[in-house]
Amino acid sequence: MRQTTFATALAFAAAGVMMAGAAEARDQIRIVGSSTVYPFTTAVAEQLGKTGGVKTPVVESTGTGGGMKLFCAGVGVEHPDATNASRRMKKSELEQCLNNGVKDVVELTVGYDGISLAQSKQGPAMKLTLPQLFLAVAKEVPGPDGKLIPNPYKTWSDIDKSLPNVKIEVLGPPPTSGTRDALHELLLEKGAEGVPALAALKKSDPKAFERMWKSIREDGAYVEAGENDNLIVQKLIANKNAFGIFGFSFLEENTAKLRGVPLDGVVPTYENITDGKYPGSRLLYVYVKKQHVGIVPGIDKFVAEFVSDKAIGEDGYLARKGLVTLPKSEAEKVRKAVSDMRTLSLDNLGS
Structure with missing residues (x-):
């Protein structure tokens, strides 16, 4: 009927x-x-x-x-x-x-869907917080005096000594992608809010804070991989130290070779996405x-x-x-x- x-x-x-x-x-x-x-x-x-x-x-x-x-x-x-x-x-x-x-x-x-951060199973297993992910890909970050400076971090251990001494290389969506929008709004804004100096900036100058969490570094650490998420998958398989950002379905289809990276302690899984526990759910x-x-x-x-x-x-x-x-x-x-x-x-x- x-x-x-x-x-x-x-x-x-x-x-x-x-x-x-x-x-x-x-x-x-x-x-x-x-x-x-x-x-x-x-x-x-x-x-x-x-x-x-x-x-x-x-x-x-x-x-x-x-x-x-x-x-x-x-x-x-x-x-x-x-x-x-x-x-x-x-x-x-x-x-x-x-x-x-x-x-x-x-x-x-x-x-x-869940915006998933993934890596090759051949690489060192990683667990990241949202602030750590933000500091890895942001164009500007707080310097020692709290003022914004061009992102100086070259390796993950530069961000946190507990992370591997591996070059930061994140393959992700371009500005025309809805995944890029969701990356900013679901993950990077929350990550910026978790950095004390940036939380203070949000209170003192909301517009400057917004410009900052919407700006991704352009020095090669973040690579715009186009609209073909399968291309990111292939590059992760070829490079065990690289990380990729794409929809959960692409991770689900490649679990034999890729693993999801936990964010704030939550792994991207079907259950965690439907329950709203995974921060990248959309x-x-x-x-x-x-x-x-x-x-x-x-x-x-x-x-x-x-x-x-x-x-x-x-x-x-x-x-x-x-x-x-x-x-x-x-x-x-x-x-x-x-x-x-x-x-x-x-x-x-x-x-």
Whole structure:
């Protein structure tokens, strides 16, 4: 009954919608966005191609920020139908959508992920605190007198004598990635707050504090590895002393060769992420352009497949690919919201 209601709502939403600037029709769904969500959306696309009676959707890994720009650029078959995101859409991004005529954006919350710090099992096992991680990758850190100086730390033991005397090399996401946003907000801001001199800076000059925890060093210790998280995995396997930052699913798929690094004593595991114990826990999203429904065939089926129990359920095929699934009650709320075709408004988004 719910699927019937969903399909009816979608068909009604599409009626009378003109695709501005569309030169010719497109018969294949196009999806862009987050590299973290990419493997899950690809699995849904492949399943839809096998059983949904439509062409397998094209999924591109452009990063969350890049995906939002493409998605919000306009309505018409020259623009993507959906975008993956490893963070929630920003208010400024929805404003961009609205300014470009993308007036009806449907949000799918598809599950959890954990921003994982990982290393090769061949390297020295590490346990880090959030302040130690911050001091390793920050552009500026407090000097002996408490004033900010360019990051002088070259090895982990420079930060703390209890850590190995190994060169700091962290491979991580670029600024266009939602994982980079979440790295800042979930891990680095908290890490900065744990450094006494920076906690004092937060009280005396909040804007300076914000600029500081959002700035990552550019001297080679932190390496922007692009939007391909599999590339980071391969580099960690090749370099036992390097560390990588990526979504939990990539760690889960490579546990034979990689280990998760505990942060503040908590290991990135399925249970710790769903319980909220792991500090890098975050929600993952897919955003769909309601105005394309009924114009590009199969969007309604794609959405229904993504939120189905066989996909995002506890024993669904996305869980087998590493998605940390939503609790049943939360999954039902998502299905109800999608069935009702609820669209985002500026009022319920943060900055």
